[in-house]
Amino acid sequence: MPFKFALLYRLGAWGAAACMVTICGLVALQVTFRVLDALLILVGLRRLGLGITGVSELAAYLLVGATFLGLAYTFVHHAHIRVTLLLSRLPSRFRVWVEVWCLIVALAIALLLAYGLVELARESLHYRDVSSGFLSIPLWIPQTVLATGVGLLCLALAEALLMTLRIAARDPDSFRELTATDDSDLP
Numbered sequence: 001m002p003f004k005f006a007l008l009y010r011l012g013a014w015g016a017a018a019c020m021v022t023i024c025g026l027v028a029l030q031v032t033f034r035v036l037d038a039l040l041i042l043v044g045l046r047r048l049g050l051g052i053t054g055v056s057e058l059a060a061y062l063l064v065g066a067t068f069l070g071l072a073y074t075f076v077h078h079a080h081i082r083v084t085l086l087l088s089r090l091p092s093r094f095r096v097w098v099e100v101w102c103l104i105v106a107l108a109i110a111l112l113l114a115y116g117l118v119e120l121a122r123e124s125l126h127y128r129d130v131s132s133g134f135l136s137i138p139l140w141i142p143q144t145v146l147a148t149g150v151g152l153l154c155l156a157l158a159e160a161l162l163m164t165l166r167i168a169a170r171d172p173d174s175f176r177e178l179t180a181t182d183d184s185d186l187p
Helices: 006-042 055-069 070-078 092-125 140-168
Strands: none
Touching: 006 055, 006 070, 006 140, 055 070, 055 140, 070 092, 070 140
């Protein structure tokens, strides 16, 4: 049974990929500028002094964005690390209820985190908080990305919980993990 919000999870993954590509581009550009300066000095010319101010600050925010925007996608593709040694040895009838309990706990934690992140972003926007680095980035921007990623994870957890509860109520012996193994199940 495929996830109904798979397109949203995929958009989050594309956002995460865009963050990673941007990091690579910024770092490559910065390295290119430094190599160019070194070559100019080597041949006896003056360096150009080109550089991107705050690359490390931008890269840090983009890395956090890549991590959080990819949470839901990696969850539905079973790419999160899970300890299933005990769970896999349980009969399906019990395993489905343990899975329900685990999903409830995970959803509760994710909802608390999402609430905290939304409040943090709202507060940063209200007080016009900015980062303390070279760029003075308004903090509500990366905080909103964090909240969006955790919100997508909450949606994925809720969807998995509902599907698992449906299986638990109808036919617990048929339970298998709900996460997709490849993109063929997703629209």
